[in-house]
């Protein structure tokens with residue numbers, strides 16, 4: 001059996017005496033996709049920063065594998081609107097080989113000719129894909145993604161999560177990501193960790209969605225509902241049946 005890439009045992013973190021994380025146990029195995037989910041202020045980004053080594057735990061153990069190579073995608077990147085930087089130059093800061101950068105752009109679904117565009121001119125979805133391209137340039141064995149679909153419309157979110165799954169398969173890397181929407185990541189994750197300063201519950205997304213601790217945090221209305229697809233969606237995400245589009249709910253007759 002392979003060794004973990006990351007292992008946290010009993011990790012605690014406080015800021016100015018306020019406990020933000022306590023007793024956190026987390027193991028990330030090679031190839032595994034783990035999603036951290038929790039309300040605002042739950043400590044998700046703090047946990048990510050501990051994994052990245054940007055913060056030190058106050059207590060507990062943090063083990064990082066010696067061969068660990070992390071590709072990080074931040075929640076958002078603030079760029080001065082007057083800064084003259086193209087997408088190509090932005091990627092060159094991480095990887096000087098232009099061909100590799102162009103190939104990576106293609107891999108995340110951006111036309112490589114967009115590389116000459118100012119970074120500030122990219123749409124929200126393109127920017128997230130550009131950040132993902134930068135994160136995978138170093139061929140990491142762990143991708144850390146802090147709210148990767150932020151600012152992306154619902155159809156784009158699904159396709160970005162699909163892309164993350166494809167990248168995991170191709171790069172054979174693990175993924176640790178933060179999300180606010182369990183519904184959307186249901187099919188894209190192997191394990192969900194529901195965090196609210198401590199780990200409230202964890203496991204396969206199906207188990208977590210019916211866990212009382214999850215329902216207490218997110219309510220039954222947001223508890224995700226899943227279905228198997230035997231139908232098509234239109235561009236807005238509605239289901240197309242016999243030429244008519246409708247939105248999914250629990251009363252749908254189809255799978």
Ligand SMILES: Nc1ncnc2c1ncn2[C@@H]1O[C@H](COP(=O)(O)OP(=O)(O)OP(=O)(O)O)[C@@H](O)[C@H]1O
Nearest residue numbers: 015016020038039040041042043044045046047180
């Ligand atoms: N450097 C810091 N100094 C003081 N407090 C901090 C610091 N970093 C985070 N906090 C506090 O820790 C708590 C957890 O913050 P964190 O950003 O980890 O939450 P989160 O779950 O990622 O939230 P969100 O979903 O809103 O992004 C918040 O109350 C925040 O104000």
